[in-house]
Amino acid sequence: MNPQTTPAPPNRFITIDMHADTTQRLVDENIDLNSRLPNGHLDAVRMREGRLDAQFFAVWVEPQFYGTGGAQAVERADKQIAAVRSLAERHPETWMLATSAEDVRRAAAEGKLAALIGVEGGYAIDEKIESIERYYRAGVRYMSATWSVSLSWAGSSGDAVGQTRGLNDFGRAVIREMNRLGMIVDVSHVSDKTFWDIINTSTKPVIATHSGARAITNHSRNLDDEQLRALARTNGVACVVFYPAFIEPGWDEKKSQVDREIAPLLDEASRNAPGNPSQKRMARDRVREREFLRRLPPVSVARVADHIDHIVRVAGIDAVGLGSDFDGIQAVPRDLASVADYPNLAAELRKRGYNEADIAKIFGGNMLRVMEETQSR
Numbered sequence: 466m467n468p469q470t471t472p473a474p475p476n477r478f479i480t481i482d483m484h485a486d487t488t489q490r491l492v493d494e495n496i497d498l499n500s501r502l503p504n505g506h507l508d509a510v511r512m513r514e515g516r517l518d519a520q521f522f523a524v525w526v527e528p529q530f531y532g533t534g535g536a537q538a539v540e541r542a543d544k545q546i547a548a549v550r551s552l553a554e555r556h557p558e559t560w561m562l563a564t565s566a567e568d569v570r571r572a573a574a575e576g577k578l579a580a581l582i583g584v585e586g587g588y589a590i591d592e593k594i595e596s597i598e599r600y601y602r603a604g605v606r607y608m609s610a611t612w613s614v615s616l617s618w619a620g621s622s623g624d625a626v627g628q629t630r631g632l633n634d635f636g637r638a639v640i641r642e643m644n645r646l647g648m649i650v651d652v653s654h655v656s657d658k659t660f661w662d663i664i665n666t667s668t669k670p671v672i673a674t675h676s677g678a679r680a681i682t683n684h685s686r687n688l689d690d691e692q693l694r695a696l697a698r699t700n701g702v703a704c705v706v707f708y709p710a711f712i713e714p715g716w717d718e719k720k721s722q723v724d725r726e727i728a729p730l731l732d733e734a735s736r737n738a739p740g741n742p743s744q745k746r747m748a749r750d751r752v753r754e755r756e757f758l759r760r761l762p763p764v765s766v767a768r769v770a771d772h773i774d775h776i777v778r779v780a781g782i783d784a785v786g787l788g789s790d791f792d793g794i795q796a797v798p799r800d801l802a803s804v805a806d807y808p809n810l811a812a813e814l815r816k817r818g819y820n821e822a823d824i825a826k827i828f829g830g831n832m833l834r835v836m837e838e839t840q841s842r
Contacts, residue, residue, distance in 0.1 A: 478825030479573050480807060481519040481832050483607075483704040483786060484583065484653070484675040486793030488522040491548035493744050499556050504751075506791035506803045509559055512578055515807035519569045519579035519829065521607070521674070522549045523793070526588045528614040530742040534591040542589030546603050552580050564604050566836040569829075583651065583674060586612035587619065587639065594635075594642055601646045606836070607674065608643065609651035610636065610659060620656035622685040631658035632666065640666045647840035652676075652696075653706075653788070654686065664695050670835045671699045675706040675788035678775040682714050690779045697780035700838055702831045704788030705772045709764040709796050712772055719761055720796075727756045753795035766801040770813045773827060782823055786832045 487507045490496050501510040512520065524545040531537045553562040561572040563579035572579040582604045590596035590608075600608070610616070610632070613623025618639065620630030632640070640663055643650050652660050653673045663671060673696065679687035688696070688703055696703055710717040724731075731749045738748035776785040791797070791804060800809045807828075814824050 477516070478821070479518045479569060479829040479833065480516055481521070481569065481579075481786070481829035482517055482791070482804065483521045483672070483788035483832060484523050484585070484706075484793075485520055485789060485791040486523050486525060486585075487520075487791065488524055488545045488549060489743060489747075490792060491522075491552075492544050493741070493747060498552060499559055506789070506797065508804075509556075509578055511803050511805035514805040515803070517578075517804045517807055518573045519563060519581060520804075521581045521583045521788075523583050523585040523674075524549075524589070524605070525585040525612065525793070527743060527746070528586070528588055528612065530746075531588070533588045533614060533616055538588045539591055539596075542584065542600075543603075546582060546600070546605070549580055549582050550604060562604060564606055565840060566833040569833065569836075581606055583649075584608040585651075586610070586614075586654065587616060588612070588614075590639070592616075592618070592635065594638055597639065597642045597648065598646060601648050605648065607649035607651045607672070609653055609674065610639070610655050610663070612654050615656070620659045622654055622656050627656035627659070629658065630656060632662035636662070637666045641668075643667075644669045644839075649835060649839050652688075657692075660688075660692055661695075664699065667699065669699070669839045670701040671696055672701045672786075672832075672835060673703045673788075675704055675708075675790045677706055677711045678703075678772045678779075680779075681772055681775055682712055684711050684717060686711050693776055693780040693784065697784040700783075700835065702784055702786045702835055703776050703780065704786035704832070705769055705776065707769055707789045707791070707797055707801055708794040709761070709768075709798065710794075712768050713762075713764045716761065716764065720757065723756060723760045724753070726760075727752065730756065750795050757796040761796065763799045764796075766798050766806070766809050766813050769798060769801060769810060770817060773814065774817065782826055783831055783834075785827050787828060 531541045552560040561577045610619035611621035615621040615627040618636035620627030677687040679689040734748040
């Protein structure tokens with residue numbers, strides 16, 4: 466089934482999700498994103514249902530499988546970029562490859578879905594500054610310095626070394642090159658020290674593509690109030706993630722206990738799954754999705770709205786956006802379970818007193834502004 470191309474309703478705001486890991490499914494599962502999928506969180510049919518106009522597809526190189534640089538890391542990233550680009554090549558009636566705010570608006574006006582590309586972690590640039598321009602020319606429009614594993618030039622929030630590591634000279638050169646090209650700088654996953662080094666280096670807006678408010682959920686992946694205000698001072702945006710571990714206090718600790726309990730099931734799934742290490746990881750994640758749903762307390766869309774509320778109070782209505790992390794997480798809010806459920810979040814915000822202009826900013830307007838400011842020379 467191919468979603469029909471229909472013009473966007475008049476006076477409807479544009480919705481942009483800044484981060485989904487569906488890219489790995491395109492490569493490792495060869496899914497047909499134009500059909501309604503029986504699992505996962507995102508496809509073109511459900512995007513239509515949820516009125517999601519534009520999706521940033523994350524290019525993620527798992528360092529434990531492909532390294533933090535080298536030919537394998539580069540090849541893994543290149544395959545994912547090609548997979549996103551092929552959406553528009555194979556289904557031009559449904560998808561448009563977008564590299565600018567103007568492209569996103571044009572896609573929405575033509576009734577098409579905008580596919581955009583971001584890189585999660587700078588592993589694939591292989592410590593070569595010229596690689597940044599190569600990826601920019603391939604359509605990449607944001608990059609984070611790290612995922613959960615630190616690099617020699619930037620610290621991650623996910624490992625011990627990252628707690629004391631910021632940007633070195635090469636890392637600062639990376640940020641300056643991204644600014645020069647018009648590639649947005651993403652601070653999700655970086656260490657606090659790296660965050661502040663990025664803030665002090667970048668001359669363009671800085672964003673967090675999928676993070677929550679640390680004041681609500683004290684997790685290293687989230688941003689504290691001082692960091693939120695700093696993003697706002699750059700004219701940047703903090704995009705709220707949907708993963709319960711980052712938005713629901715105490716949920717991550719419960720998840721860790723369940724992970725220990727289901728370890729034999731995870732081992733069995735990994736042994737029985739054919740294919741490469743990434744495909745085996747996906748098999749383990751399917752088990753986690755099933756068991757987390759059974760064993761862990763449900764989280765509501767209201768908790769996502771709580772994080773939005775907090776960021777608005779601390780940093781202003783112009784400093785918040787959305788970054789689900791769909792298809793990269795093993796649990797979701799019960800009433801925000803896929804891209805089809807975005808209207809539930811809009812309804813929750815209306816209940817809290819947000820007007821349509823406010824919701825338009827949160828759902829995509831703020832990020833359209835950042836894209837325009839970043840790409841202006």
